[in-house]
Amino acid sequence: MKTLKVITLGCSKNTVDTEHLLYQVKDAYEIVPETDSRPVDVLLVNTCGFIGDAKEQSIQTIFDCVRACREGRAGRLLVFGCLSQRYKDELPGLIPEVDGWFGARDLAPLVRALGCTPRQETAHRRVRTDGRHPYAFLKISEGCDRRCSYCAIPFIRGAHRSVPMETLVKEAESLAAEGVRELVLIAQDTTFYGLDLYRRRALAELLRALSAVDGIEWIRIHYSYPADFPEDVLDEMATNPKVCRYMDIPLQHIADPVLAAMHRHVDGAWTRELIARMRERVPGVVLRTTMIVGHPGEGYKEFQQLLSFVEEARFERLGAFAYSEEEGTFDAEHYEDKIPPRTKRSRLNRLMEVQRGISLAYNQSRIGTQVKVLVDDFAEGSLVCRSEFESPEVDGEILVPYNAEAFGGVEPYSLVGEFLDVRITGADEYDLTAQVL
16 A cells, blocks of 8 residues: 655644545555654645744745655655645745645545545544544534634635534544544634524534433533624533533633724623623633734733733633734734734733733642543553543643552553543642542
8 A cells, every 4th residue: 555644733623634534545545653754655734824833834844845755755745734725826836846735625636636536425534643542623613704803714714614413423423432532622613603504503502412422421612702602502511511611712802992903793891791601600610711912903001901801810721822913814904013022922921921820829729629530641650631621732631640559450551531530639830630539
């Protein structure tokens, strides 16, 4: 068989795309792990084109792969994903060594270019690229109908398109059969799910359908938009034991002028009310959010409002990044990116310093509590675990020292995918330690 290696860059949505692609071609190729250094017949790069750093990484990776082809370590080089979708007219002329360019929405043409026939009947199947973990990301829709002023996603990924519910249930069933215990629902905006297919927001209905899949014990929601939030999802989170009391809801800012400039369709009062309702209706819920500092609409006053809000809201998880202008967006055409990079970095550092104190206080408050954890891995003498309050790959971990006697002599790697009851014994601003009960 010919050999194929895929290098996947960017977010978890790209990982899902790669895994769907690999299932379509697995009968024609031996799939070589990304870390394997042996020569391959085909090298495939799944690119990211969202922000400047990601674009630079994608370009550098393509050049590295061109070098691999020149040195005989690879035959054909094909590139797909967000970067090649965004710059499909420019890239072929700039890097002619690439044998084929395909966009983020070109899965079927790419399968054909690999000499295979796309099979719709297996569109829900995947070849997991990191199958040892008991969680998997489930992409429930593609594209976005929002028009945030700073964001390039709508013209990269196109309009919002929900995946039919029955297809997602089949995908969840196949993942569960492979040992997956937790599903992380992802999309450009998970709250929009169902509007195009069913003429209603159907995320809560989808949660119920996925909860019926044998083997799936946890379902986690990422990337929820605050405007018009479907609050029946909160009812499901409060009453359905399989739905984690965890919500990833990128808010981006709190100051009204900045939210208006960003075209977020909410204001600060609405945001505060939504956060209060979430905490009231789902006791113990953990909220993760993302903020942008240095947007052209953000002055000193607005940044101070953001700092005050973060201190007030006490988000258990918070990530942030400095604004960068993206060509083709509303911001690039209508605003001047006039805030100096040094100021952006300073604001970012101040914001994250505030959040570090909040995260540390939250983690320390959990010392002595008992929680149910899922074992993700075993490393350096400890079981690497998470509770419903930690999402994979973005949050901290709960480390449980392995002792053969405490686990009845069971080998540590055989515990991956199992649930344990533990007591939290220590904490820093990111990770926790625990003992098995």
